[in-house]
Amino acid sequence: MTTTPLNFTSSQPPAPKGRQASASVAERVASVAHVAQEHLEATDRDASFPRHALRQMRSTGLLGLLVPAEYGGLAGTVGDLIDASMALGRVDMSVGMIFAMHCQQSEAIVRYAASPLREDLLHRLAAGDLYLASVTTEPGKGGHLFRSYAPLHESGDALRIDRVAPIVTGGAEADGFLITMRSPHATADHHVSLVYAHRHQLTVEGSGVWNPMGMRASHSLPLTLTGSIPPHQVIGEHGAFHRIAQSVFGPLAHIGWSAVWLGTAAGALSRVLRLLRDPAGRKRFDLGSELLMTRLSRARQRLDTVHALLRRTESLMAGDTDVSGTSSQLLLNSLKITAAEECYRAVDELVDAVGLRHGYLRDSPTRLEKSLRDLRSAALNYSNDRLHLADGQLCLLDPDVRFA
Ligand SMILES: Cc1cc2nc3c(=O)[nH]c(=O)nc-3n(C[C@H](O)[C@H](O)[C@H](O)COP(=O)(O)OP(=O)(O)OC[C@H]3O[C@@H](n4cnc5c(N)ncnc54)[C@H](O)[C@@H]3O)c2cc1C
Incomplete structure (x- = not known):
């Protein structure tokens, strides 16, 4: 079923018709x-x-x-x-x-x-x-990716969806949904199918409000999705979700999320550095302070570590590499866990570096307050604890400790 793989080596965007034809x-x-x-x-x-x-x-x-x-x-x-x-x-x-x-x-x-x-x-x-929304999280299983409890029912020549989705980023705006469901003839919870549904094929009901600490603009509402789709809207075949998750969802989620978190922390560090270098900032802050220099250095060190891991993972994905192997999965999980921890810590450290006015108040041009709130979600957005449990099992499969 696998068709054209992602082009990992060259990027020559063709000119889209009628839209910024020559834009990079x-x-x-x-x-x-x-x-x-x-x-x-x-x-x-x-x-x-x-x-x-x-x-x-x-x-x-x-x-x-x-x-x-x-x-x-x-x-x-x-x-x-x-x-x-x-x-x-x-x-x-x-x-x-x-x-x-x-x-x-x-x-x-x-x-x-x-x-x-x-x-x-x-x-x-x-x-x-x-614009596609993702429905994997489910009541009763939290973020456990490889399970689904909501059954996909076969009814005549249609598949019936009835799915509670506790958190769907952009769910109110999406034109289509990729949804994990328990396969029609499943004998175990991990027999999971991934299905596509157009918005007009579903009744989409909001069942709560979105009022979180951070990631507020992600508008990740709880939804209930009901409707019918034709059988050809199963992605891969029934039960293929495990393979899709290992080869696409997991790798691209960890790479994409880590890149976003790194960008957020790098933006925060950049705004702090500009503040410090500004003539007014030079008067307010003691640039001779060893404590301040050490804090800046630590923040940068954390971001360089994440960047190196991110680029290493990018090169792992090059060509036709099969990333389902133990050491590749460990590296992909390490990227996610490390990026979530280090990007958050870097920004937390910057709050101490610049103090209350520019570290804690909402109206500071550093936007550290918002960055910290947003980055607090990183360890939760697919729980680091869950990934550590999976990694512990993977470690036992690799007694020689071979690196990807
Ligand atoms: C901003 C944001 C946007 C999101 N968007 C989407 C989306 O669009 N679509 C979607 O499907 N999901 C989305 N999610 C959900 C996300 O992918 C995770 O599924 C979800 O955050 C996990 O929720 P949880 O912490 O309640 O669940 P769990 O993963 O169940 O974790 C609950 C708690 O249990 C602990 N825990 C987990 N497993 C174990 C274990 N085996 N033993 C002991 N303790 C354990 C965890 O550490 C955690 O403290 C989003 C999350 C965030 C933060």
């Missing part, structure tokens, strides 16, 4: 970042979805970043995904996560959807008409 991926990302910046304060204050930034992602063709050129996509690489996610994360972590999660979903379609669904969805993605 970086220019398209910069225009989205610019729009995100304009609406940052309001979306964070109101915990509202960044509609303007999504509209810009649509019109610049960025929603089709990973879609092959033959479908009108930008044929982007993992490196492009990393660069774009970092750039958006520098401005707003919610916008970065919305984009990175969409790309992870779109790559599952590129790799595993069958004709004619594949062609239909890839054209829509490239045209900016398909």
Whole structure:
């Protein structure tokens, strides 16, 4: 079922018809970042979805970043995904996560959807008409990715969906959903199917409010999804989710999320450094302070560590590498855990470095307060504790400790 793999080696975006024909991926990302910046304060204050930034992602063709050129996509690489996610994360972590999660979903379609669904969805993605939401979390299993309790019912020649989704980023805006369900003839909880549903095939009901500490603009509402889809909207085949998760969802989630978190922490450090270098800042802060220098150094060290791990993981994904092996999975999990911990710590340290006025107050141009709130979600967004448990098991499978 696996078809065209993600192009990991070259990035020559074709000219999308009628849309910034000659713009590079970086220019398209910069225009989205610019729009995100304009609406940052309001979306964070109101915990509202960044509609303007999504509209810009649509019109610049960025929603089709990973879609092959033959479908009108930008044929982007993992490196492009990393660069774009970092750039958006520098401005707003919610916008970065919305984009990175969409790309992870779109790559599952590129790799595993069958004709004619594949062609239909890839054209829509490239045209900016398909923003995808992800439904994996489920009541009773928390974030346990490889299980699903909600059964997918066969009814005549249709598949019936009835799914409670406790948290769906962008669920109120999405044009389509990738949903994990228990396979129709499952004999165990880990027999999980991934299905695609157009919004118009579902009744989408909001069942709560979104009022979190951070990631407020991700607008990750609880939803209930009910409806019917034709059988060809199963991605891969029934029960294939485990394989899709190991080859696409896991790797691209960990890489995309880590890039967004790194961008958020790098943006915070950059704004602090600009404040310190500013003539007014030089008067306010003692740049001869050894404590301040050490804190800046530590923050930078943490970010360089994450960056090195991220780029190492990018090179692991190059070519046709099978990333389902023990050492590759350990590296991918290490990236996620390390990025979540170190990016948060770096920003926390910067709060101490600059103190109350610029570390804790909302109106500081450093935006450390918002960055810290947003980054607090990183360890929870697929729980680090769960990944450590999986890694402990993987360690036992590799007594020679071979590195990827
Ligand atoms: C901003 C944001 C956006 C998100 N968007 C989406 C989305 O669009 N779609 C989606 O499906 N999900 C989404 N999620 C959910 C996310 O992917 C995780 O599934 C979810 O955060 C896990 O929730 P949890 O911590 O309650 O559950 P769990 O993973 O069950 O963890 C609950 C607690 O139990 C602990 N724990 C877990 N396993 C064990 C164990 N075996 N033994 C002991 N303790 C354990 C954990 O450390 C944690 O403290 C999003 C999350 C965030 C923060």
